[in-house]
Amino acid sequence: MAYQYARLGAKILITARRENRLKEVVAKAKSLGAQEAHYVAGDMGKAEDCERTIQAAREKFGRLDYLVLNHMGSNFKSLQDKFHEGKSWDQDPNMDFFVDFLNINLVSYVRLASLALPLLKESSGRIVAVSSGFGKIPWPNLSYYCASKFALDGFFSSLRVELMKAGQDVSVTLAVLGYIGTPNVVHSLQNTPEMLDIVAPVNQTAMAIIRGGATRAREVYYPFSIWPLTKFGTLMPQMFDYLTSKIDLVPES
Incomplete structure (x- = not known):
């Protein structure tokens, strides 16, 4: 998404924990046409880093038109490993992990939006929160993940x-979002190549999200196949519960 915004000539500020990766993305964004590109190295699980990020946007740009929330993480373990453990909550009721996961993947979204709202009100701006089909439908062995997305x-x-x-x-x-063809997802599906047919391209997904924010869409479903799946779960919940109890898929990390 940063690269797509750069191609549109935007001024962008990005944040993540790995400063070396941030420097690479900023350099590429500038080469693609961004008017300005800056970064804040920080952990969104920490309130002070959320505050530094919004303050940096205020100082660099003097305004904020878009807030795009699309981070994910855990301080306890690799989410890729956690997703593929496939344990139900009753097998592993890890409250420390659950609280940490919600702090990073829910509370920090709320905190960033709250900090940014005064700037967004001034500019008649936009908030874009990236979620998942698992925020619309319950799924076995992903109770902590669904909890954050439903919230x-x-x-x-x-x-x-x-x-x-x-x-x-x-x-x-x-x-x-449904399955998106990030490196982690493609790697996780190597043993089930038939699943790769339903994976959406990263660039097209980024543009769908950007277009949704620009047009002030209420919701964006991508790929579109995720829309009927969520509606089926709403219209026929008992049948959906039965079917999902028989299959096992995991989201991207």
Whole structure:
């Protein structure tokens, strides 16, 4: 998404934990046409790093038009390993991991949005929160993951209505994603090559999310096949529960 925004000539600021990777992305973004590109090295599980990130945007740009929330992580273990353990919650009720996971993958989203709202109100800006089909449908052995994604939907959908009620021209877009062809996903599906047919290209996914934010869409479903799946789960929940109890798929990390 940073590269796609760069191609559109945007001024961008990105944040992640790995400073060396941030430097590479910023350099490439500039080469692709970004007016400006900056980074903040930080851990979104830490309140002070969230605050530094929004403050950096205020200082660098003097305004904020888009806040795109798309980070994920854990301080306890590799999420790739956690996803592929395939343990149900009753087999591994790890509350320390659960609290840490929600802090990074839910609370920090709320914190960043709250810190950014004064700037976004001034610019009639946009919030884009990247979620998952697992935020619309329950899935076995991913209770902690579904919990964070369902909660993102609940919070940002409610925030959207609150802003509308207050007459604030700040849009909230929720991106509901299926399988996306990131390196981790492609690697995890090497033993099931037939699954690669349903994996969406990264660049097209990025553009779908960007387009949704730009047009102030309420929700973006990508690939579109994730939309009927979520609706099926809503319309026929008992049958969906039965079917999902018989299969085992994991999301990307």
